[in-house]
Amino acid sequence: MLYSEKVMDHFSNPRNVGEIENADGIGEVGNAKCGDIMKMYLKIDDGVITDVKFKTFGCGAAIATSSIATEMVKGKTIDEALKLTNKAVVEALDGLPPVKLHCSVLAEQAMKSALSDYYRRQGIDPVPIVGEIGECEACH
Amino acid sequence: MEKRFVYADNSATTKISKSVLDAMMPYLTEAYGNPSSIYKLGRDSKRAIENAREKCAAALGCTPSEIYFTGGGSESDNWAVTGTARKLAASGKKHIITTAVEHHAILHTCAALEKEGFEVTYLPVDSEGKISLTELENAIRPDTALVSIMYANNEIGVINPISEIGKICRKKGVLFHTDAVQAVGNVPINVVEQSIDMLSLSGHKIHAQKGVGILYIRKGVNLPNLINGGGQERSKRAGTENVPAIVGLGVALENAVSDIPGKIEKVSKMRDKLIDGLLKIERTRLNGSRTDRLCGNVNISVEGVEGESLLLSLDLKGICASSGSACTSGSLDPSHVLLALGLPHEVAHGSLRLSISDETTDEDIDYILEVVPEVVERLRAMSPLWERIKKGE
Numbered sequence: 242m243l244y245s246e247k248v249m250d251h252f253s254n255p256r257n258v259g260e261i262e263n264a265d266g267i268g269e270v271g272n273a274k275c276g277d278i279m280k281m282y283l284k285i286d287d288g289v290i291t292d293v294k295f296k297t298f299g300c301g302a303a304i305a306t307s308s309i310a311t312e313m314v315k316g317k318t319i320d321e322a323l324k325l326t327n328k329a330v331v332e333a334l335d336g337l338p339p340v341k342l343h344c345s346v347l348a349e350q351a352m353k354s355a356l357s358d359y360y361r362r363q364g365i366d367p368v369p370i371v372g373e374i375g376e377c378e379a380c381h
Numbered sequence: 382m383e384k385r386f387v388y389a390d391n392s393a394t395t396k397i398s399k400s401v402l403d404a405m406m407p408y409l410t411e412a413y414g415n416p417s418s419i420y421k422l423g424r425d426s427k428r429a430i431e432n433a434r435e436k437c438a439a440a441l442g443c444t445p446s447e448i449y450f451t452g453g454g455s456e457s458d459n460w461a462v463t464g465t466a467r468k469l470a471a472s473g474k475k476h477i478i479t480t481a482v483e484h485h486a487i488l489h490t491c492a493a494l495e496k497e498g499f500e501v502t503y504l505p506v507d508s509e510g511k512i513s514l515t516e517l518e519n520a521i522r523p524d525t526a527l528v529s530i531m532y533a534n535n536e537i538g539v540i541n542p543i544s545e546i547g548k549i550c551r552k553k554g555v556l557f558h559t560d561a562v563q564a565v566g567n568v569p570i571n572v573v574e575q576s577i578d579m580l581s582l583s584g585h586k587i588h589a590q591k592g593v594g595i596l597y598i599r600k601g602v603n604l605p606n607l608i609n610g611g612g613q614e615r616s617k618r619a620g621t622e623n624v625p626a627i628v629g630l631g632v633a634l635e636n637a638v639s640d641i642p643g644k645i646e647k648v649s650k651m652r653d654k655l656i657d658g659l660l661k662i663e664r665t666r667l668n669g670s671r672t673d674r675l676c677g678n679v680n681i682s683v684e685g686v687e688g689e690s691l692l693l694s695l696d697l698k699g700i701c702a703s704s705g706s707a708c709t710s711g712s713l714d715p716s717h718v719l720l721a722l723g724l725p726h727e728v729a730h731g732s733l734r735l736s737i738s739d740e741t742t743d744e745d746i747d748y749i750l751e752v753v754p755e756v757v758e759r760l761r762a763m764s765p766l767w768e769r770i771k772k773g774e
Contacts, residue, residue, distance in 0.1 A: 242689070252690070253697055258763045273727035273766050276687050276706060276715070280765040298766035300689035300706070 244301060245335035251305035256312050259294040265362065268354025270374070271347050277303045279351040281311070285359055290314050290322055295351070302341035306348035309333050314352060319359075323371065325352055350374050386699045387745045391586075391677060392535055392563060392736035393703055397629070398588040404632040405590070408625035416622050417611065426624045433631025440638045441580065441597055442571035449596045449614050450627050451607070454562040454583030455486035457596035460618075461558040461579040462490045462529055464604035466499055469526035469556075476525045480504045480512055481721040482539075483531050484560055488717070491529075504530075506721050509670040510539035517546065521553045528557045532564035532580075536705055536718040536734060537669030538678025540568060547576030556602060562586055562594075566637030567644070567675050578602050582634075584626065589633035593626035644739050649676040651737055651746050656681070658750040659733075662757055664770065668719060668732060679735040680705075682724060685767030686731045686760045688715075694756040700749060705732040727766065 244252070261282040271277040277299035284292035293315050295307040310330055314322040327345035331337050337345060353374050357367035388396070408429060414422030416430055431445070438445040451457045466477060479491055481503045491501045502520045504512045512530070521528070528550050533540045543559055550557035558579035561570060565582045572580055579602065584593040598604055610619025656667055656679055664684040683691065688706025695702050705716025706729070714720070715729035724732075735749065761767040 249693075252693060255763065269765065273730075274725075276727070276730040278765045296763050296765045296768065298685065298764040299687050301693045303687070304690055304763070 242301070242338055242341075244305075244338070247309075247333070247335045248302060248305040248337065251308040251334065252301045255295075255304055255308040257294050257308065257315065258296065260296065261292055261294050264294075266355040266357075266359030268351050268356070268358050270350045270354050271299070271303075273298065276300065277344065277347055279303065279307050279347050281307070281351045281355040283355045283359060285319065288319050290317055290319065299344065299347075300341070302337055302344040303347065305334060306330050306337075306344045307351065310348040310352055319356060322352060322356060325349055382748055382751050384699050385744070385748055386701075387741075387748055388701050389735040389737055389741070389745070389749060390701045390703050391738040392538075392734065394585045394591065395588045395738060396740070397590055398633065398636065400636060401589050401629040401633045405625040405629040408628050412624075416624060417613070426622075429624060429628050430622055433627045436631040436635045437595055440570075440634045442573050443597055444600065446615070447572075447597055447600055449598060449618055450622065450630070451594045451596050451618060452592055452623075453594040454484075454560065454581050454586070456607075457581030457583075457594050458484065458486035458529075458558075458560050459490050460596055460604065460607045461581060461598075462487060462527065463494065464607065465527045465556055465558065465579075465602075466494050467605055468603065470499070474524045474526035476500045476502070476522055478502045478504065478517065478520050478525060478528045478530075478555075480506065480530055482506050482510065482534055482536075482718045483529070484535055484562070487529055487531070487560060506539075508723050509673075510534060510537045510668070510718070510722055511670060511673070512541065514542065514545055514549065518549050518553070521549070521555055525553075525555050528555055530557075530559055532559045532561035532570070533567065533675050534669065534718060535563045536716055537680045537722070538563070538675035538736075539669045540564065540673045540675060543570075543577065544575045550578075551576045563675060565634070566641065567677065569638075569641050572597055572599070579604075584630040584633060587633045587637040589630045590626050593623055593630050595630070595634075645676045648737060648739055648741070651741055651743065652676060652679055655679050655735060655737070655746055655749060658746075659753060662754050666728075668722060668724070675736075677737045677741075679733075679737070681733050682719070682728045683731045683733060683757055684728060685764045685770050686757055687764075688730055688732055690760055691731070691733055691756065694760065695752065698752045698756065700752060703734045703736075705734065706730045 264282040265285040266283040269280040280296045282294045293311045297307040327349040330345040360367035414426040416427040434445040556578045562583045580597040585591040608619045668680040688704030719729035
């Protein structure tokens, strides 16, 4: 598996690992059977993501994509975070091997899942804003 | 402990030994003659090959004319299985018996033959990775062409009762092939005493170079040619011989069988220390039989951790190992061997194989035992699956 230096950097020194107590939104995607679970925690103040943490069970790419995704949304508005795409995650990591692209999809979905949870806690239906969060295609 | 380089993946490949390289060197430089040429330069190459063949025959207990040099273990496996199948199909024998835990060189060859109309029985294994001899005997039918069962498993190191299997096959009049790629040099082998009709081995697992191997074919077993062309390898595998590789393999195989009991004693001690030490980590398990096991094989499952991230973390610490996780195979399913043992997917994803050799030192073992628990702790601390396991969910 040929990983970029960026991937190895985020794998060996992952940013924002952990949990947030009293998080405003928590999202979890993936499953143990497929070998990947990503969990994202968000702290949101006035529509701005002031803190973000993650926990991931998975391969090197899964850990690196979660780590960089948290970096990419930290300090950003919800609107900006909603624009996070798996493509942007891959680009930020200087690419991923083709068989690992599903990890970037998982990172995007984990973020969206946490944002959906945030809206749900506000009593707002997240679907019109965040959209449906599909299952990872690779897992089927 | 200071960071060090520890190669613990000898089941993947091994380092070429100095005596092997020294023996090869002349044939990579000045002794470049084609073994089929008539002049002295050619004759010298021919003699070198035949000398290697004699060494290999002595190591396996057969005659030199039963040794065929190939391009490696996979090629030997393909030739043995496909060759036998094609040959015996003419007499209506279109059934093959193998096991669920073979190397892909056997399994994918069998799958290809199934598409051609052959029927394949895949013997299951128990939770320790062992097949049942009764099940084997019952699976043999009048139309069975071949039984192909590995000598020792490449992932979990389980050693099969090859002599008993050989006896059953001989009694039933069925040809028996064994993939001995992992076993050679780790268990005493004698193809005659063990009633083996065909045996595959690979050079690079025993400190020779990559891309060379052997198929032993017992005299009287007439396989179709693998490659048509010139008269090399009794016309069965044509093409100018890879002289340096074959010369190296001869020396490597001679070395590998020179002191098997001594190797087993030395290496299994280190292996046992490694197994006992690693099993102290909570929620780990040993995969494969503890007793019928290659002296250098360790395979454990570490719950809550994924195999590839474990390997990458170990690599950062200088340790080379391998895993049966899906992510390291490029497919989405974890190792077929671990699943055949009955392991759940999530446990199979977290497997770690360490394969040591007689070049491994006690310091290497201590270093591994220091590093693995640290790495596991770091990964578990960020694993939501581990969190769930701890909560008992």
